[in-house]
Amino acid sequence: MRDLSANAAPRPSRRAVLGGLLGAGGLGALSVGKAGPANAAVARPAIIGCATWGAQPATSTISMVGPPQKILVHHTDSANTTDYSQAAAYTIARNIQQWHFARGWIDSGQQFTISRGGYTLEGRHRSVEGLGSGTSSVFPLGAHCTGQNSTSIGIENEGTYMTVLPTSAQWTALVNLCAYLCQTYGLGPEDIYGHRDFLDTDCPGDALYARLPQLRSEVAAKLGTTNPPPPPTRSWPTLSQGASGFRVTTAQYLLRHSGRSLSVDGAFGPGTKSAVVSFQQSKGLTADGSIGRLTWESPLAVTCSQGQTSDAVRGVQTALTAKGNTVTVDGVFGSGTASAVRSFQTANALDPDAVVGLNTWSRLLA
Ligand SMILES: [Zn+2]
Structure with a gap:
């Protein structure tokens, strides 16, 4: 035209x-x-x-x-x-x-x-x-x-x-x-x-x-800029073998969600490491078995929202619980989880839309 x-x-x-x-x-x-x-x-x-x-x-x-x-x-x-x-x-x-x-x-x-x-x-x-x-x-x-x-x-x-x-x-x-x-x-x-x-x-x-x-x-x-650009502002924990705690538990749920078999015990052992390596290989990342920003954002930390039932939702609930919110870790993203996510988002100056994307994940894992 x-x-x-x-x-x-x-x-x-x-x-x-x-x-x-x-x-x-x-x-x-x-x-x-x-x-x-x-x-x-x-x-x-x-x-x-x-x-x-x-x-x-x-x-x-x-x-x-x-x-x-x-x-x-x-x-x-x-x-x-x-x-x-x-x-x-x-x-x-x-x-x-x-x-x-x-x-x-x-x-x-x-x-x-x-x-x-x-x-x-x-x-x-x-x-x-x-x-x-x-x-x-x-x-x-x-x-x-x-x-x-x-x-x-x-x-x-x-x-x-x-x-x-x-x-x-x-x-x-x-x-x-x-x-x-x-x-x-x-x-x-x-x-x-x-x-x-x-x-x-x-x-x-x-x-x-x-x-x-x-x-x-x-x-x-x-x-013609000679200074390298600074890294993005969203921050993530780096987890590797020997780590333990709720972040590891959450990562293990997310690895399960991605289709890997491993036990969810909050301890980053050899089984978790090989699951991470497998995930990284599938995404074309450097397979070093350690979970850093690129791995979280590839995304291991998948978007979760109301109505879903999954291991990823168990990860959300695990992190919410660790941050002092009362939710049941049952893998069901119902209204209780949604309301806990909203209050967490509000407290962290995030858009309170009850959708757990990378910005919310990054704060949950901080
Ligand atoms: Zn767009």
Whole structure:
């Protein structure tokens, strides 16, 4: 669909298209000194505007806010299509807008979309306008992560990345877009997060989430940043052979939940270690038999919510009990467990939604 009012949203210039196709690396070599908004080391990627891919108008006025403090990476949780064409990129952009209209939103929730074929598209109207000439402090208020919308820019990556990774074209586009957004808005690689860092959700998928440290490193390289990005803020205990206590009991329940056979006795012995090794191998992690952040977030600490009956729920109940909440460790996530989770979340400044995701797990195991 070709919109004759295309001037309303800037179409990428031929130069910008070529810059995007050539990639930022070659141009980056021309820069000297410290990277930052002032010296534009990172080339602007080609971004297909709303008018070009055939967006419908937003149903209400889109306001500009800013400055952004972070970038949130998402996956669309849709099919991993092998159609890498530009037409397919237009289709996913249009589909997302329709899905978001159906949720009652005024436009696409995210500011940018990257297709499986590596095309970068404007999501919400005014996102390209917000980039200005490459130094900016404003962006259109989106709808991609409750609580973070006025301070973060969202990027939807077409596909489902629980067990597989984005295509290489898509990954390259993601690195280039993140680097350009960092440069434009004065952000650092450490300001790049996954959706699940803020809400109990699988997004952006286990596999893609596990690659965010690499994304930060590649963005840092493009920006010419020499300092390594600091680690994420969510903290986890490290458990290894010889450890004991409620954290070990909880981990043993979670290992059982993942399909491993082991006794749940609160003592981290050889049986627990071999279950951990097996879990790590199945997730492509370093199989050192010790449970640290990557293993917890792979996730060994799976999301639990009301209505479930499982060993993982026994893990939740074990940790709740250790934290002074009165619940029965029966593996049934009923109203009593839900209310204990809610009060724990409230006491820990978490969203009291009674869903135990990574943020809640991390506090339960603290
Ligand atoms: Zn998301």
